[in-house]
Amino acid sequence: MQIAIALYPHHTALDAIGPYQVFSYLPGAEVVVCAAAPGPLVDDRRGLTLEITHAFGDIEAPDVVIVPGGLIARALARRGDPIIDWIRDVHERTRFTTSVCTGALLLGAAGLLRGRRATTHWSSYDELRAYGAEPTAERVVDEGRILTAAGVSAGIDLALTLVGRLAGPEAAQAIQLGLEYDPQPPYDAGSPAKVSPELRELVRAVLTDGEDQYLGGTPA
Amino acid sequence: MQIAIALYPHHTALDAIGPYQVFSYLPGAEVVVCAAAPGPLVDDRRGLTLEITHAFGDIEAPDVVIVPGGLIARALARRGDPIIDWIRDVHERTRFTTSVCTGALLLGAAGLLRGRRATTHWSSYDELRAYGAEPTAERVVDEGRILTAAGVSAGIDLALTLVGRLAGPEAAQAIQLGLEYDPQPPYDAGSPAKVSPELRELVRAVLTDGEDQYLGGTPA
Numbered sequence: 498m499q500i501a502i503a504l505y506p507h508h509t510a511l512d513a514i515g516p517y518q519v520f521s522y523l524p525g526a527e528v529v530v531c532a533a534a535p536g537p538l539v540d541d542r543r544g545l546t547l548e549i550t551h552a553f554g555d556i557e558a559p560d561v562v563i564v565p566g567g568l569i570a571r572a573l574a575r576r577g578d579p580i581i582d583w584i585r586d587v588h589e590r591t592r593f594t595t596s597v598c599t600g601a602l603l604l605g606a607a608g609l610l611r612g613r614r615a616t617t618h619w620s621s622y623d624e625l626r627a628y629g630a631e632p633t634a635e636r637v638v639d640e641g642r643i644l645t646a647a648g649v650s651a652g653i654d655l656a657l658t659l660v661g662r663l664a665g666p667e668a669a670q671a672i673q674l675g676l677e678y679d680p681q682p683p684y685d686a687g688s689p690a691k692v693s694p695e696l697r698e699l700v701r702a703v704l705t706d707g708e709d710q711y712l713g714g715t716p717a
Numbered sequence: 718m719q720i721a722i723a724l725y726p727h728h729t730a731l732d733a734i735g736p737y738q739v740f741s742y743l744p745g746a747e748v749v750v751c752a753a754a755p756g757p758l759v760d761d762r763r764g765l766t767l768e769i770t771h772a773f774g775d776i777e778a779p780d781v782v783i784v785p786g787g788l789i790a791r792a793l794a795r796r797g798d799p800i801i802d803w804i805r806d807v808h809e810r811t812r813f814t815t816s817v818c819t820g821a822l823l824l825g826a827a828g829l830l831r832g833r834r835a836t837t838h839w840s841s842y843d844e845l846r847a848y849g850a851e852p853t854a855e856r857v858v859d860e861g862r863i864l865t866a867a868g869v870s871a872g873i874d875l876a877l878t879l880v881g882r883l884a885g886p887e888a889a890q891a892i893q894l895g896l897e898y899d900p901q902p903p904y905d906a907g908s909p910a911k912v913s914p915e916l917r918e919l920v921r922a923v924l925t926d927g928e929d930q931y932l933g934g935t936p937a
Contacts, residue, residue, distance in 0.1 A: 677868025
C-alpha cells in the first residue's frame, strides 16, 4: 500500500508530519513524500527544509493521497500549480484522496469538491465555497473516497480515521497509543467558536499577512 | 528569543515538528533546528529527511531547548552522544530546557533529572528512573526550568505551555487557534490506562523492535 503526501514550497510542516507519523507505523504501508521536483523544499515558516526524493511523475497510482495546506495554498489554488493537475490525475486511481487544512483548496481547484461537503482551516471557508463545496465545521468530513480535515493539527485525526478504514480500529488504536495521542491542550482555544471575536480577527490577520508575504516574493 | 530544537539521526519527526509549528508563530522568536553537524538527517521511520543548517557549536545560548525523542534515544542515552554534552553545557544558560517523549532520557543522561519528577513515553518509565528521575504519568511535567512531555504528540501541549509562560496566555491561545488545535481523536486509546494489556504489550514490542533495528545497523 502506498501513501503519498503531496507537497509544494511553503506548505505547513505539521499538516504533513502529523499524517506522516501516523502512517509511518501502518504495517505494509510505504509513505512517500513527493513534490513537483526532487530537491530541498522549505516550509511556510521558512525554518524547516525537507529533502524531497520523489517527483509527482514517480507516483502514478498511490492508494492514499494526502494534500497538506500552507499559507500559500489559496494563491496556488487560484493561479494554478502542478500539484493541482497531479491531484486530478491520480484521483482516478486512489482509494482515498484527502486534504489537511487549506490543502482542501487544492482539491477544490482540481474540481474534486463540487457539490460535496468539505472542511478546511476555519479562516478559509469562503474560498472553499468558491470551488463549489459546502463548507462544514467538522474536524474530519467524510464523503466516501474524499476526506477533508480542518486546520493543521486535524491531520492527525484524519490519518487515524483513515488507518481505521484501511486496517481496522485496532491498528488505529495501536498507533494512537504508540504516539501517546491523548491530547491535553493547556488552553481551550482551538476553534473559532471558543474564543473572542477579537482573538479570532487577530489570528485571521496574521494568517493573511503570512499568505501575502509569498505573493510578492520568490518562493524558494 | 532563540528556540533550539536539538536533533540527531533517527529522531521521531512529530516530536520535533509539533513544537516547531507552535513556536514558528511566536512573535520575535527565531526557531532553529540543530544537530551535531549540518547536512541531511533522516527520521526514525526513514521516510523523511530534514536538511540541517545549524550545528550544535553554532547555538551557544538558546533561550529554550527542546529535545525530541526517537526510537534510538534509549541507546544514545546509554552509550553517549554529542547531544548529551551539548545539553549539559547550554542548560547553564537556557531559560527552559525541555524534552518530548524519549528525549527525556537524553536530559537524564546529561544529569539534569536527578531527584526530579519527569515524564517520557509511557514505555520508557524504567529507563527514566535509571537516571535518577521520578517517572510521572502526566502530559507535561513542570519542574521550573525543566519541563518534560509524554510521548510524541505531547510536544504540542508542551510547546503551548511554554508559549504561555514566555508570552502570556493570549499568545498561546492565538497560536492554538491558528493551528486549529481542537483535537478530536476518532478513538480513545491514547494512553496505556485506556487500552487492553494485550494492545499495550503489542505496541511496546513494536517500539522495542523499532529501537533494535538501529543498534546493529549503521545510522545514516
